[in-house]
Amino acid sequence: MSTVKTRGAKGAREPREPKLGVLGGMGPQATQVFYQYVLDRTEASCDQEHLPALILSDTGVPDRTASILTGNTEPMYQRLLADARLLEECGCTVIAIPCNTSHYFVDRIQQEIGIPILHMIRETARTLVAQGKRRPAILATDGTIRTGLYQKECAAFGLEAAPPEPAVQRLVMSIIYEEIKRGERGSLEKFAQIDRALASMGCDCAILGCTELSVFRSYHSLPPFYVDAMEVLAELAVVRCGKQLRTI
Incomplete structure (x- = not known):
């Protein structure tokens, strides 16, 4: 050791x-x-x-x-x-x-x-580069999105991080604040809407960039497309x- x-x-x-x-x-x-x-x-x-x-x-x-x-x-x-x-x-x-x-x-x-x-954010960007990713979507709080935390760290590694459209971001915030933080398991229906929206963005992966979304993942099986920053x-x-x- x-x-x-x-x-x-x-x-x-x-x-x-x-x-x-x-x-x-x-x-x-x-x-x-x-x-x-x-x-x-x-x-x-x-x-x-x-x-x-x-x-x-x-x-x-x-x-x-x-x-x-x-x-x-x-x-x-x-x-x-x-x-x-x-x-x-x-x-x-x-x-x-x-x-x-x-x-x-x-x-x-x-x-x-x-x-x-x-x-966590810097190391997640480093991990995506090692995986050969180029354009990750970001699922995170308004604070993380608006301050550009993932956008800046991803750009430093040559990645183009893409936040969701405002309507999709409202769904993300709803899952985080109205469900997971209140002790609920999170709406699969809302996440399905998010998933469909990400499919049209041309991204090769999506970062679970809020630890409440990591909690959501612990309840619900998500495909490898979703990279969990907390797991990194x-x-x-x-x-x-x-x-x-x-x-x-």
């Missing part, structure tokens, strides 16, 4: 076993599904072979989309930064944030802490914590 070097009391570098910090609660169901993803994808035959993890489910983080679209972002940023610092102080060696919209702040937070934050994050977390991936 890989180790992380930290400074001891006299400045010497000391090895530290990897520990995953999960900055979650956005929403809590998505955090639970993310950790199940991690467990399912770790090659382990007993408790001790799973990666150590500290899960902070901070359900008090202000709504990400509302914060960004109203411009009132500082309270959310300060809350996320405090959470990231807490995970670092508790001995975590890497942080995963199973919330796409909150990645609006990740690069800024990364400058303030000393352990790496796994960038979970697999990266396993590898970065020195564990072997299990094929599922």
